[in-house]
Amino acid sequence: xxxxxxxxxxxFDAIETPFGKTDKILGGAxxxxxxxxxxxxxxxxxxxxxxxxFPQSFLDTFESRNINIDGVEIVSxxxxxxxxxxxHHDMNSRDTLATELNVxxxxxxxxxxDYKEADVLLLGNLNPEAQLAAxxxxxxxxxxxxxxxxxxxxxxxxxxxxxxxxVDAITINDEEARQLSGEYSLVKAANKIQTMGPxxxxxxxxxxxxLLFHREQVFFAPALPLEEVFDPTGAGDSFAGGFAxxxxxxxDFSFENLKSAIVYGTALASFCVxxxxxxxxxxxxxxxxxxRLSMLKSLMQFDxxxx
Amino acid sequence: xxxxxxxxxxxFDAIETPFGKTDKILGGAxxxxxxxxxxxxxxxxxxxxxxxxFPQSFLDTFESRNINIDGVEIVSxxxxxxxxxxxHHDMNSRDTLATELNVxxxxxxxxxxDYKEADVLLLGNLNPEAQLAAxxxxxxxxxxxxxxxxxxxxxxxxxxxxxxxxVDAITINDEEARQLSGEYSLVKAANKIQTMGPxxxxxxxxxxxxLLFHREQVFFAPALPLEEVFDPTGAGDSFAGGFAxxxxxxxDFSFENLKSAIVYGTALASFCVxxxxxxxxxxxxxxxxxxRLSMLKSLMQFDxxxx
Numbered sequence: 001x002x003x004x005x006x007x008x009x010x011x012f013d014a015i016e017t018p019f020g021k022t023d024k025i026l027g028g029a030x031x032x033x034x035x036x037x038x039x040x041x042x043x044x045x046x047x048x049x050x051x052x053x054f055p056q057s058f059l060d061t062f063e064s065r066n067i068n069i070d071g072v073e074i075v076s077x078x079x080x081x082x083x084x085x086x087x088h089h090d091m092n093s094r095d096t097l098a099t100e101l102n103v104x105x106x107x108x109x110x111x112x113x114d115y116k117e118a119d120v121l122l123l124g125n126l127n128p129e130a131q132l133a134a135x136x137x138x139x140x141x142x143x144x145x146x147x148x149x150x151x152x153x154x155x156x157x158x159x160x161x162x163x164x165x166x167v168d169a170i171t172i173n174d175e176e177a178r179q180l181s182g183e184y185s186l187v188k189a190a191n192k193i194q195t196m197g198p199x200x201x202x203x204x205x206x207x208x209x210x211l212l213f214h215r216e217q218v219f220f221a222p223a224l225p226l227e228e229v230f231d232p233t234g235a236g237d238s239f240a241g242g243f244a245x246x247x248x249x250x251x252d253f254s255f256e257n258l259k260s261a262i263v264y265g266t267a268l269a270s271f272c273v274x275x276x277x278x279x280x281x282x283x284x285x286x287x288x289x290x291x292r293l294s295m296l297k298s299l300m301q302f303d304x305x306x307x
Numbered sequence: 308x309x310x311x312x313x314x315x316x317x318x319f320d321a322i323e324t325p326f327g328k329t330d331k332i333l334g335g336a337x338x339x340x341x342x343x344x345x346x347x348x349x350x351x352x353x354x355x356x357x358x359x360x361f362p363q364s365f366l367d368t369f370e371s372r373n374i375n376i377d378g379v380e381i382v383s384x385x386x387x388x389x390x391x392x393x394x395h396h397d398m399n400s401r402d403t404l405a406t407e408l409n410v411x412x413x414x415x416x417x418x419x420x421d422y423k424e425a426d427v428l429l430l431g432n433l434n435p436e437a438q439l440a441a442x443x444x445x446x447x448x449x450x451x452x453x454x455x456x457x458x459x460x461x462x463x464x465x466x467x468x469x470x471x472x473x474v475d476a477i478t479i480n481d482e483e484a485r486q487l488s489g490e491y492s493l494v495k496a497a498n499k500i501q502t503m504g505p506x507x508x509x510x511x512x513x514x515x516x517x518l519l520f521h522r523e524q525v526f527f528a529p530a531l532p533l534e535e536v537f538d539p540t541g542a543g544d545s546f547a548g549g550f551a552x553x554x555x556x557x558x559d560f561s562f563e564n565l566k567s568a569i570v571y572g573t574a575l576a577s578f579c580v581x582x583x584x585x586x587x588x589x590x591x592x593x594x595x596x597x598x599r600l601s602m603l604k605s606l607m608q609f610d611x612x613x614x
Contacts, residue, residue: 090491186532205515218606225518225527259609263609294613300608300609302563
């Protein structure tokens with residue numbers, strides 16, 4: 001079975017939306033990535049760090065999805081990373097109420113030896129130094145994907161550029177793509193970012209979908225229009241997880257196949273936002289996913305005669 | 308040849324963008340609709356009102372595209388509608404610098420008798436009373452499309468609802484769809500607007516594309532990602548013109564064919580924004596359009612096995 005290594009946060013989240021609020025629930029980028037990718041039937045390993053305050057039941061969640069957590073370091077006496085946020089009515093903007101890094105400040109990724117030969121490495125949004133450390137432990141992966149955010153552009157641009165130079169694909173949101181490239185046009189931004197290293201640039205526009213750029217080629221996948229978005233937390237990471245999971249499963253890193261991977265990512269993200277936290281990712285089965293892929297196909301498919 | 312009647316403004320525009328500014332150039336919703344639709348080789352007639360300050364050269368522009376202007380009333384001694392606006396750097400927001408209604412306040416549409424049997428009627432953004440007057444002059448058109456804006460919701464909701472009840476399709480932007488329906492979710496908004504009359508609801512999201520809703524079905528067309536947007540003025544009307552032109556040409560008002568019409572509209576809008584005003588719509592030929600349809604096809608097409 002193809003292997004996928006996901007490096008990132010495993011954490012506590014506390015979320016408020018116009019629909020309600022949660023206690024400390026299972027969260028973190030690697031969590032969403034892992035759960036989404038696990039639906040593709042690939043062998044997923046998480047590389048992360050938590051404190052010993054992390055409940056066994058949360059760890060059992062990973063086991064229930066056959067996700068390997070040998071690479072999740074448990075710091076005895078340490079506290080797990082905690083994030084809390086409140087979404088506004090439009091669900092596109094949010095206030096961060098708390099960010100307690102805790103054990104995350106001492107994170108030094110350790111890829112389990114059984115997974116050093118994995119084909120696909122996905123670096124969740126993290127300190128670029130930690131991302132570099134993970135890359136250096138892998139034995140020539142076929143495809144490396146990274147996520148990042150503006151915070152690292154503001155604080156660690158040099159290290160970030162080193163990571164960017166070593167990956168095959170980067171996922172980044174529209175504002176961050178503009179900041180990273182200094183270009184307002186997303187087409188120009190994506191072209192400039194390609195010159196920094198990645199052959200593929202994926203620009204995430206949240207509810208407005210995602211763009212995949214590769215040389216002169218562009219593909220666009222809209223987010224599925226939903227009656228209600230309940231909680232957007234983890235949507236971007238579920239997208240990345242579905243995307244990376246599909247690539248690991250198919251072992252085809254062509255532009256054409258990346259398009260399909262983007263659609264898989266879009267499908268997984270569309271479930272994620274339907275309930276708080278990881279709830280929907282844990283409920284759905286393959287039939288649900290196939291149905292949603294079909295909906296995405298009708299959403300985008302048209303038949304026009306071109307002369 | 309199939310006929311299309313477009314009712315709306317023919318006007319002077321003065322536009323400022325980060326790239327430059329224009330004098331009073333040819334503008335108005337009906338202008339963009341007519342020029343876009345004229346590329347579909349249908350028999351387009353404009354119904355509008357201007358003053359005798361309108362230069363013959365602007366009217367010659369319509370003749371050059373075989374657009375019938377018998378329904379464009381010229382008020383002797385009157386001044387033409389004038390709009391002036393300045394776009395911000397993001398090209399998505401703009402300040403209106405001037406709106407001089409002038410002869411538009413006395414607009415009573417008069418559909419030329421040769422066009423009363425037209426299959427398709429497109430009502431540009433206008434006073435709902437004028438839209439109703441145009442509908443009543445037509446002899447049972449097969450398909451009526453209307454555009455509108457928040458201003459009419461705030462000032463003439465009763466008349467607006469009468470128009471909405473009588474059309475087959477409405478084009479409206481996302482914020483206006485929310486205002487009209489009282490629903491934040493665009494899916495819910497579109498469903499509610501369908502209960503008000505139109506079988507088809509088209510929600511325009513500017514650079515984020517357009518959604519077509521019909522009962523349980525949804526189709527999405529992204530805007531073509533461009534290196535540079537030069538001037539967004541008229542993009543929505545060019546979209547509507549391409550859409551209506553395609554429907555008039557094909558005389559097929561099924562959901563499937565409306566999808567293709569949306570893609571045509573998207574292609575025409577993508578040209579419109581590449582230069583000031585109507586410049587690009589006057590330059591392009593059928594080969595340019597076919598090439599752009601092909602680009603839209605690759606932008607949206609993917610091949611995924613669904614089980």
